[in-house]
Amino acid sequence: MIVCRELGRRYGDFWALRHVTFEVGRGQTLGVLGPNGAGKTTLVRVLTTELAPSEGNAWIAGYDVVSQSEKLRKLIAAVPQESKPIDFLTPYEFVLSYLLLRGYSLREAKRRTADSLREFGLWDVRNREVDSLSGGMKRRVLVAAIFAAEAEVVFLDEPTTGLDVYSRRLVWNAISELKRRGTTVVLTTHYVEEAAALSDVILVMDRGRVLDMAPPEQLVEKVPGRHVVEIYGRDGVAFVSRAVVEIGERKLYYVDTLPSELPRGSRVVVRPKSLEDYVLTIGGWRHEDN
Amino acid sequence: MKTIRDALVIAWVNGWIAAVRGWVWVVSSAVGPISFLVILTVYGGLSGLKWGLVGGLVWTIASNGIFLIGDATYYRVVIKYQSMLTAAPVSPVGYALGLALSAFIFAAPTLAVYLTAMAWLGMQFLTASTLYALTTLWLASAGVGFTLSGFVRHMRYAWSLPQILTVVFTVGAPVYYSAYLLPIPHLGVLLPTGAAGILIQNSTGIAAYDAGLLTAAAAALAMQSTLGVVFLLKLAQWRQR
Numbered sequence: 234m235i236v237c238r239e240l241g242r243r244y245g246d247f248w249a250l251r252h253v254t255f256e257v258g259r260g261q262t263l264g265v266l267g268p269n270g271a272g273k274t275t276l277v278r279v280l281t282t283e284l285a286p287s288e289g290n291a292w293i294a295g296y297d298v299v300s301q302s303e304k305l306r307k308l309i310a311a312v313p314q315e316s317k318p319i320d321f322l323t324p325y326e327f328v329l330s331y332l333l334l335r336g337y338s339l340r341e342a343k344r345r346t347a348d349s350l351r352e353f354g355l356w357d358v359r360n361r362e363v364d365s366l367s368g369g370m371k372r373r374v375l376v377a378a379i380f381a382a383e384a385e386v387v388f389l390d391e392p393t394t395g396l397d398v399y400s401r402r403l404v405w406n407a408i409s410e411l412k413r414r415g416t417t418v419v420l421t422t423h424y425v426e427e428a429a430a431l432s433d434v435i436l437v438m439d440r441g442r443v444l445d446m447a448p449p450e451q452l453v454e455k456v457p458g459r460h461v462v463e464i465y466g467r468d469g470v471a472f473v474s475r476a477v478v479e480i481g482e483r484k485l486y487y488v489d490t491l492p493s494e495l496p497r498g499s500r501v502v503v504r505p506k507s508l509e510d511y512v513l514t515i516g517g518w519r520h521e522d523n
Numbered sequence: 524m525k526t527i528r529d530a531l532v533i534a535w536v537n538g539w540i541a542a543v544r545g546w547v548w549v550v551s552s553a554v555g556p557i558s559f560l561v562i563l564t565v566y567g568g569l570s571g572l573k574w575g576l577v578g579g580l581v582w583t584i585a586s587n588g589i590f591l592i593g594d595a596t597y598y599r600v601v602i603k604y605q606s607m608l609t610a611a612p613v614s615p616v617g618y619a620l621g622l623a624l625s626a627f628i629f630a631a632p633t634l635a636v637y638l639t640a641m642a643w644l645g646m647q648f649l650t651a652s653t654l655y656a657l658t659t660l661w662l663a664s665a666g667v668g669f670t671l672s673g674f675v676r677h678m679r680y681a682w683s684l685p686q687i688l689t690v691v692f693t694v695g696a697p698v699y700y701s702a703y704l705l706p707i708p709h710l711g712v713l714l715p716t717g718a719a720g721i722l723i724q725n726s727t728g729i730a731a732y733d734a735g736l737l738t739a740a741a742a743a744l745a746m747q748s749t750l751g752v753v754f755l756l757k758l759a760q761w762r763q764r
Contacts, residue, residue, distance in 0.1 A: 278606070281606070281609060281610035282609060282610065283606055283609045283610070303612075306609075306610065306611055306612045306613075307612045309610050309611075310610055310611060311606070311607060311609075311610035311611075312607065313603040313606035313607055313610075314603070315603060316602060316603035316604070316606065316607055317601075317602040317603070318602070318604075319536065319598075319602065319604060320602075321540065321541060321544050321545055322536065322540060326536070326540060330532055330535070330536050331607075331611075333528075333532045334529055334532050334533075334608065334611060334613045335611050335612055335613070336525065336612055362544070375607075378607075382611070388610060
């Protein structure tokens with residue numbers, strides 16, 4: 234459904250995206266994972282026909298994102314990063330106008346608007362101005378509009394950033410429902426657990442390049458050891474481990490067997506390895522302040 | 524057809540709903556020309572009132588077009604609404620025309636007040652010349668607003684720039700005074716507001732210009748509005764290079 238070949242985007246001498254090559258099948262959810270500045274949003278902007286690539290090609294549903302953008306736009310929908318609904322409209326007006334702009338008849342647009350607002354728990358506030366809604370509700374208005382459009386490919390660029398746990402899960406439900414409908418979803422996020430929970434396949438990016446691409450469980454398998462012993466504080470203990478990650482006074486030991494004795498006087502967590510450990514152990518993921 | 528429909532939806536959202544719900548903006552856009560109207564009436568009596576009405580008509584159309592800089596920049600830079608529409612089958616031309624139409628809707632209540640006052644004073648404004656001047660001025664100023672919005676990167680400039688431009692366009696051109704007061708009267712047609720002012724002043728009888736200046740004003744407006752539309756359509760491309 235989505236094919237990228239050596240895709241690149243340059244701003245002056247700076248390559249925001251370089252040699253990006255991957256394929257995603259129809260109905261799959263692609264999680265694009267990476268720190269701020271990894272190139273996630275640039276990738277989405279190129280694929281949603283907003284930004285011209287400097288090199289390479291990309292196709293969605295067989296349409297070239299550059300030369301066949303008009304045909305492609307009928308198939309896609311996007312919630313851009315940091316986007317907000319128009320503040321003086323009501324949720325009803327915002328979703329309705331978006332559907333009218335997508336070409337739905339007034340009757341059909343009204344029906345879809347009502348259904349989508351109910352789905353996202355926004356029906357009771359449908360006639361309140363967006364300006365008076367909470368941040369989570371505003372984001373849900375955007376997702377409700379996209380959801381009602383029934384596009385074949387949906388791009389969600391960090392849709393849950395800044396949301397509370399309830400609103401975040403409502404967005405997660407929407408993504409699950411999109412998957413159930415057979416929609417191809419591109420979800421960018423820097424929340425590792427979100428990518429793990431929702432994605433069929435994860436594209437790991439940093440500095441504009443693809444570091445890895447695989448289903449989340451395969452990425453987790455790449456983490457050495459079977460368990461993680463996470464210790465905060467000066468432990469004075471060195472475990473026999475397959476790998477160690479140090480973050481300040483926090484040490485993460487990746488071990489095959491659990492140690493018989495744990496250090497006293499330190500905070501210790503023993504847990505199974507996760508996708509977060511993959512990110513911590515690949516070493517290619519820079520800290521945001523680096 | 525889809526382009527016209529897109530324009531009407533955008534105009535409904537950004538013009539009708541915005542004006543009804545944010546009526547204070549409609550009032551605020553009328554305050555500037557009304558203050559000129561009051562001062563001109565105090566100092567110039569009936570003649571000043573007529574100059575103030577004609578000037579206010581031009582100012583209202585021009586300022587609402589130029590203030591598209593704010594709307595277009597807000598949708599593109601702050602709330603990313605334009606990006607959302609890029610990833611949808613929305614005509615960029617329809618979007619641009621819709622914003623231009625919304626500027627006209629925003630100006631409509633103020634225009635109605637001015638036109639009613641002009642009718643009450645017996646001023647001739649339902650002439651081909653006046654309608655031509657107002658239509659071309661709307662297209663030219665909307666083109667200026669939309670074109671300049673493409674260059675604005677920060678919202679703080681998007682609110683201040685239109686205020687500066689509006690003053691330049693309405694005080695720097697013969698909108699509230701005769702073009703004959705300029706060292707070279709033909710300089711008055713350089714800005715669309717001046718060209719429209721010359722045609723409307725002549726049509727309503729508050730100034731009498733020679734045929735050469737009127738022809739120059741009409742020709743300038745034709746060129747300025749065509750350029751405005753060309754830039755508006757040219758810039759109304761979703762994709763950034």
